[in-house]
Amino acid sequence: MSKRDYYEVLGVSRDASEADIKKAYRRVAMKHHPDRNPGDKASEDRFKEANEAFEVLSDANKKARYDQYGHAGMEGQAGGHGAGDFGDIFGDIFGDIFGGGGRGGRSGVRKGADLRYNLELDLEEAVRGTTVKIRIPTTVSCETCDGSGAKKGSAPITCSTCNGMGQVRMQQGFFSVQQACPRCHGSGKQIKDPCGSCHGRGQVEEQKTLSVKVPAGVDDGDRIRLTGEGQAGSQGGPAGDLYVQVHIRPHKLFVRDGRDLHCEIPISFVDAALGGELEVPTLDGRVKLKIPAETQTGKLFRLRGKGVTSVRGGGPGDLLCRVALETPVKLTKRQKELLQEFQTIGDNEGNKQSPKKSSWFDGVKKFVDDLRA
Template sequence: MPVSDMTSKRCYYEVLGIERTASDDDLKKAFRRLAMKCHPDRCPDDPHAQEKFKEAKEAYEILGDGQKRAAYDQYGHAAFEHGMGGRGGGFNGDVGDIFGDIFSDIFGMGGGRGRARRGSDLRYLLELDLEEAVFGVDKQIEVPTLVACSECSGSGSEDGKTSTCATCRGHGRVRMQNGIFSVQQTCPHCAGSGKTVANPCRSCRGEGRINDERTLDVKIPAGVDNGDRIRLTGQGEAGPAGTVPGDLYVEVRVREHPIFTREGDDLYCEVPVRFAQATLGAELSVPTLGGEATVTIPPETQTGKLFRLRGKGVKSVRSGRTGDLLCRVVLETPVKLTARQRELLEEFESTFVGENAHTHSPRNRSWFDGVKQFWDRVTS
């Protein structure tokens, strides 16, 4: 059982709002929450924010170190007074590094301790035909990028020898202290690798990478759409000597199709229909991505009507669901009429007379009724 504290300090577990049995992950999460809540920059109107933040930081510095946490559990705050711990005591873990890691995570200042800088991620815009996007395709692409130098195998050293960086002492990161804030950043001398070279490679001048063009095979899965991205791990830009490469993101752009447009997993197409076909009804052959299909046009079909062919759309790359093909009827006005065709149409049009003429044109009647109501409102 730990010795009870005789100081005015609050229990560190109480400060962070966790149990004594809390895991390291729970500890880190608790400090994250407090740091976000009590940071002075985020709470300019709270006069006690800085004190709360310092208290949380102190608690995390102790409990975040395994040795210090064990001492605190046994002796309480007394473990870090007058030589039993803390400054000049027997616990030599780098508390600043611990805090720097989590501070960096919270406020976006970079990665954790010793994490070397990696190569940049790249984006490649790949244009596909609709059929390629729907059914999938294997593509070969040429990507201009920085690649590992073959002469030094990416080490940057002519003779293959490296030494520990004197600036960061091999950690790859350096810590900067400003008041109560402690942040880490990539070592500027070794670019985060923790190593330096005394005899740089002549081909890459010690960088460990050179400009080149890489040929890659990319498998495009069936069902991809505009904006979808395919991640190729490690195929991005090579990192500085001794570090890992970035990733390549292949972003899909689908070319405009002469017949179909795509909305989600559904396809749309327009089907031109002659006047007589729309009036009397007809069976029409329409294209699909899998071949022809038949659409039955019932009598008195109006332009713009949609006919759905289920399962003739796109199979989703995510859900596996297959969309539909929706065919939109577009009524065509006949052109280049013969004399006989014109005569028949004139004769047909002459039958639309009398009081019942509107019964043959439902949209015409409703349109004129709307126009009449509009003018009545304008002139009243």
């Protein structure tokens, strides 16, 4: 008999989100779970069918292959779980309803939590690279009890609630599911005589100083991963990781955009009109920038290779300098007289020296005339 479409099995559309697929699987699986329908072969088959559909549609790679090739693309892929695995998969999905306790809860061994540290850098530090010392609060395995949580000379005992299994079965009417033991939290052990240093937790809090090597070219938002520098794991589990999040402080002169740098250069209207040569700053020192005559405000000049070499490779970017005409202030009487004379001469020359100004006023006149018409 041919297989039903996986989307049809779960009752979702092909553009359903991951959350919708999970919700639909939960609904179908609850309805047809064998514990809820003992001896019902049809419900058992529907449960297995839903499990197979969820196994494919909840995996991005398998889902993409199924969307393209259908069941033919799943040969050797789906349906790999035997009947004995249904409880584990079901428990992973439904564990949050009854307080957790999926597969990881049986031994109590868990990886420690990952940590994040926000590191602020100057632009120059980020571009050239640096090494910084950071101090972070963290939890480490208790040395007094070697992380067991039990007082030195004693040892944890088998949990009396779950008999060392780490899990208990919870019954809700016809429906039952395993969850982590509430007494031992999934470890299968109880501590009768707790360690005086960690009070039975197996971990202690402390501050530690780390040296972080920041590679040249990092950008705002980049992360540096320090493996094993996060929170300590429980019951001998591995420590988590520390992610150092880079934040670049605003710079007085430059704004970074990927590999390029941007800056604004104020120039006088005399330099803009007659042209000249300016010294402009770069991260490697000052360079000469030639300003051609009749330069307009907002003109963009590109200095190639004066930007940033990204940590991801490739050559250096460019420095983009935008000129901004600066209107003189606190003019002397003589300066005002010269400017008025300059203005008079310009008016006599007509619109050839200020084409943008003339065309703008012509546009305004036409706009007003059209309104009056």
